[in-house]
Structure formats: C-alpha cells, structure tokens
Amino acid sequence: YFILNGGDDDSSPSEQNHRAVVNLVSTNATGRLYHIWKQDEVLQVLKKYDVKLINVSTAGVGPSQPYGTKLNDESVTTESYLEQTSRDVIALLSELGIKEVYTIGVSGGWEPSAHLAATLCSAADNNAGGDQQDSQEILPRVKGVSCVRGIPWMTQDEETEPCWEATFGTGGIKKSLATWFIFSSMSPYLMNMMFPMKPEQMKAHLPNYDEIVKALGDDESLMTEITTEGNRANAHYLFVASFLGRLTCSLPKDRVPKLADLDVLDKKVPVINFHLSTKDEMVPYEKVKPYLTRKLPSGKLFEDDQSHIAVPFVMALEELLK
Numbered sequence: 001y002f003i004l005n006g007g008d009d010d011s012s013p014s015e016q017n018h019r020a021v022v023n024l025v026s027t028n029a030t031g032r033l034y035h036i037w038k039q040d041e042v043l044q045v046l047k048k049y050d051v052k053l054i055n056v057s058t059a060g061v062g063p064s065q066p067y068g069t070k071l072n073d074e075s076v077t078t079e080s081y082l083e084q085t086s087r088d089v090i091a092l093l094s095e096l097g098i099k100e101v102y103t104i105g106v107s108g109g110w111e112p113s114a115h116l117a118a119t120l121c122s123a124a125d126n127n128a129g130g131d132q133q134d135s136q137e138i139l140p141r142v143k144g145v146s147c148v149r150g151i152p153w154m155t156q157d158e159e160t161e162p163c164w165e166a167t168f169g170t171g172g173i174k175k176s177l178a179t180w181f182i183f184s185s186m187s188p189y190l191m192n193m194m195f196p197m198k199p200e201q202m203k204a205h206l207p208n209y210d211e212i213v214k215a216l217g218d219d220e221s222l223m224t225e226i227t228t229e230g231n232r233a234n235a236h237y238l239f240v241a242s243f244l245g246r247l248t249c250s251l252p253k254d255r256v257p258k259l260a261d262l263d264v265l266d267k268k269v270p271v272i273n274f275h276l277s278t279k280d281e282m283v284p285y286e287k288v289k290p291y292l293t294r295k296l297p298s299g300k301l302f303e304d305d306q307s308h309i310a311v312p313f314v315m316a317l318e319e320l321l322k
Contacts, residue, residue, distance in 0.1 A: 002092065006046025006053040018099040019143075020052040021317065022089060024116065026061055026108040041314045049321040051102075056092070058085050058112055078153065078257035085112045086119040093140050102144040102271075102320050106311055107283070110150025114260035117142045121268040122261065144271035146320045147299075149308055151283045152291065153259060159295075160259070163287040211307060262295040272299035275316050282308040 006021075046053050059081065060066035067084055068076040093101060101120070105113030120142050152160040213220055265272060274292055278285050293301065302319065304312060 002054055002056040004052055004054050004096070006043055006051065018097055019050070019101070020054050020093070020096070020098045020140075021046075021102045021104060021320065022093070022113070022116065023053065023055045023104045023106070024085070024089070024109045024113040025055060025057045026105075026112055042317065045314060045317045045321065051321060052096075052098075053317075054092070054096070054098075056089055058109070059088075078259075082112055082115040082257075082260070083119075086116045089116055090120065090139065098140045099138075100143050101140040102146070103142070104146045104148060104313075104316060104320065105150050106148040106313070107150060107308065108153075110147045111153040111260060113150075114145065114147070114262065114265065117145045117269060118261045118264045121264045124268075142269050144273070144320045145265055145269050146273045146275065146316050147292065148275040148311055148313065148316045149277065149280060149283055150274075151288055153257075159291060163284060163291060266296045266298050271320060272296050273302060273316065273319050274299055275302045275304070275312050277304050277306050277308065277310075279305045280308045 042053065057064040066076075067081060101117075103113040103117045105111065120139055123139050124141065152163055274289075274296075276283070276285055276289055276292075289301070292299065300319075302312075302315070306312070
C-alpha cells in the first residue's frame with residue numbers, strides 16, 4: 001500500500017520527474033503524519049525540487065497485509081522481513097520508472113529504509129562490471145538517506161542492544177518480562193489496553209496528550225486520523241506495535257538478525273542526515289547518536305529538543321534534497 005504525491009504532474013517527462021523520496025512507514029502514529037500534517041509545506045518542497053514523495057506502508061502496517069499467516073509466524077524473521085520489504089519497494093520503483101531515489105525512515109521506519117538503500121547500493125556494485133543495457137532491470141541510484149527519530153531495530157548485538165537499555169533496562173527480571181510480553185499471544189490485547197485507539201481514551205490515559213496535540217499544530221482532528229489508522233491495522237490481522245516488537249526484538253542470542261549494512265551506505269551515499277531529539281523519550285539520544293555517528297561518520301547531525309512525535313519532516317525533506 002502506498003501513496004504517491006508531489007512533483008509537477010503537469011510537466012512533460014524529464015530526468016527530474018524520475019526522482020523520488022521513499023518514506024517507509026513502519027509505525028502507525030508517526031507514519032500517518034506524513035500524509036496529513038503540514039501537507040501544504042511538504043508539497044511545496046516537492047514542487048520546488050520537482051521530486052515525488054512515495055509513502056509506503058510496510059507489511060503489517062496500516063492497510064498493508066502482513067507477511068506470513070499468523071502473528072508469530074516463525075517463517076517471518078527480521079532478515080526475511082527486511083529483504084522482502086526491499087524487494088517489494090524496488091519492484092514498485094521499477095514499475096514507476098524511478099531512476100534516482102532518496103530514502104527517509106522515521107522511528108521504526110529507519111531500519112527498513114536503510115536496508116533498502118544498502119540493497120540498492122550493493123546491487124549497483126554487483127552490476128558495475130556488466131552491461132546494464134542487457135540487464136532486465138536498471139535499479140535506481142541512491143542519492144541520499146535520512147534518519148528521522150530513527151533507532152536500530154532490537155537485537156542482541158553488542159552494538160545495537162545498548163540503544164534499548166533505556167526501554168528494557170539491564171536486569172535479568174526486566175529482560176525476562178520484556179521477552180514474555182513481546183512473544184506472548186496476549187501482547188496484542190495488552191497493547192490495546194495500554195494504548196487505546198480512541199481519541200477520548202488517549203486523552204484520558206496519556207499524560208502528554210496536550211503536548212502531542214500541540215506538536216501536531218493544535219489540531220485534535222489529527223488524533224482521530226491517527227487512531228483510525230491504528231484501528232485499521234488491527235482490522236488487518238494484527239496490532240503493528242506488537243508485530244514489530246516480536247519481529248525485531250531478537251533477545252535469544254541464537255536469533256541475532258543481520259540488519260542493514262551501514263558500511264555500504266557510508267561509502268556509497270553522497271548525502272546522509274540524522275534528525276535526532278535530545279528530549280526524545282522513545283529513542284534514547286545518548287545511545288543512538290554515538291552508534292549512528294560511529295557507523296556513518298560521513299553523516300550530518302541535526303538536533304532539536306522536541307518530542308518523538310513532533311517529526312521535523314519538512315526540514316528533513318529540504319535538507320535531503322538541497
């Protein structure tokens with residue numbers, strides 16, 4: 001499921017018309033904002049640079065059907081999910097005739113967006129010695145990558161696991177409880193109880209509800225849009241937070257997945273941006289910043305002090321494209 005917008009639809013085909021920003025949405029709340037929040041400003045940036053924005057809901061998110069046949073389908077691993085997502089999006093880009101691509105990943109969307117960019121870069125290297133004219137598929141070139149409030153997916157890897165200490169803690173009891181919660185068949189129901197999907201319930205249960213609404217431009221109708229999207233995810237077989245939690249939290253040491261190859265990005269992608277908040281309670285800044293800047297030393301860091309949900313999407317687009 002994807003939404004395509006932006007650019008100059010009335011212009012004749014040109015090289016620039018074949019450029020696109022791909023935003024991989026892997027969480028409902030932040031993902032929904034790109035379609036409705038500050039849309040006029042987003043469209044102005046897209047028109048300025050004559051580029052399309054493709055918002056893609058990854059498998060199991062919003063209206064997109066999940067991979068696998070059940071919630072905890074063991075055939076769907078972190079690696080297979082990332083690989084299949086990249087293949088699906090590459091097929092979409094080929095169908096749309098995109099020749100140059102920028103990727104954006106917000107929150108949980110960072111890892112699949114990074115994997116997509118790394119996959120395209122690696123494929124370009126593999127095809128460098130061949131005749132592309134004889135190739136059945138000419139893949140788009142990656143021109144830039146943007147991580148907005150993003151975090152590495154949960155693993156037992158010694159590099160990425162510290163990013164989640166602020167959430168799960170380091171004690172054995174806390175990790176045991178986290179493991180039970182994420183892999184339990186009760187987790188979708190518990191998530192619904194903890195994060196109710198009606199605006200009036202959210203207002204009663206979330207202590208920072210007013211802050212969130214303010215971040216959205218004092219428009220409470222957007223909360224209705226967000227909760228509607230969450231309910232639609234439920235109607236499509238699962239609750240996305242539970243799904244992604246199970247998928248990405250490979251706590252057992254024998255299930256450490258292979259994530260995006262950030263070394264490839266650092267060597268091949270000309271523009272790499274990080275947009276992190278020093279006050280982000282969901283993404284531990286003091287853990288994620290050292291990891292990203294170490295793995296991607298050529299990247300440029302943009303800091304702010306807003307909440308996790310106050311996504312600087314317009315700025316991220318502008319900095320990525322200019």
